[in-house]
Amino acid sequence: MSARSSLSRPSADGPVRDGIPEHGRIPRYYAVKVGLLEVIAELGEGSALPAERELCERFEVSRATVRQAVGELVLEGRLSRRQGSGTFVAPPKIVQPLALVSYTEGLRRQGIEPGRNVITLERRAAGPALAADLRIEPADEIIHIERVLLADAERVGLESTYLRAARFPTLLDVFDPEQSLYACLRERLGVVFDGAEERVETVLATPREALLIGTNPALPMLLMHRISWGPDGEPFERVRSLFRGDRLSFMTRLGRVE
Incomplete structure (x- = not known):
């Protein structure tokens, strides 16, 4: 199953299901965001997030979609940006x-x-x-x-x-x-x-x-x-x-x- 098809199929519960609007279509950026949460869990605190290009290829989406997903995770405190260094997994709140x-x-x-x-x-x-x-x-x-x-x-x-x-x-x-x-x-x-x-x-x-x-x-x-x-x-x-x-x-x- 490709990354694209796996993102299109919601789970029975969990964060993907929570984010599905009533019409049943999952916003692309939100599916990427859920996928990034799994990446964050695997990487651990302080680890650098993969490059934007790599994430685009992994999830088969545009740079704009990846940026929207990453931006929301930064706002939520899951990721942190360091000027000139990149984006990293943030410590717990x-x-x-x-x-x-x-x-x-x-x-x-x-x-x-x-x-x-x-x-x-x-x-x-x-x-x-x-x-x-x-x-x-x-x-x-x-x-x-x-x-x-x-x-x-x-x-x-x-x-x-x-x-x-x-x-x-x-x-x-x-x-x-x-x-x-x-x-x-x-x-x-x-x-x-x-x-x-x-x-x-x-x-x-x-x-x-x-x-x-x-x-x-x-x-x-x-x-x-x-x-x-x-x-x-x-x-x-x-x-x-x-x-x-x-x-x-x-x-x-x-x-x-x-």
């Missing part, structure tokens, strides 16, 4: 828990070394939007900490944290911005996190964000908004975290609803 744990804790549990590059460390007026979220006045001061997030020295995200300055008057004196903020709040300032509300959506990075994270502005990003509060129910922190969708995924555990 980092799994970050959706829980009241810090970025540092989440990565170290997976054997990944976290890191941060400080971009902004300042005190300024809250402004209307932040004031509404933190239940303070627009003229009240907040502490703004903006950092590029690293995983084994690879840039994977950009985090902006806003805290009530009046509640943490000594924070900037005791906080090392290259270390875990949550560890500092708990261990140095005795802060108790009682709860948080978190929202996740997909966005495209702004030109500034893409430059700081080192990603293509066309790649989808995962944007997380979090407001945290203590035992008194008063919000004291708002966090805006932007993560590379090709490198991170999120996990949470759900319980049964009675």
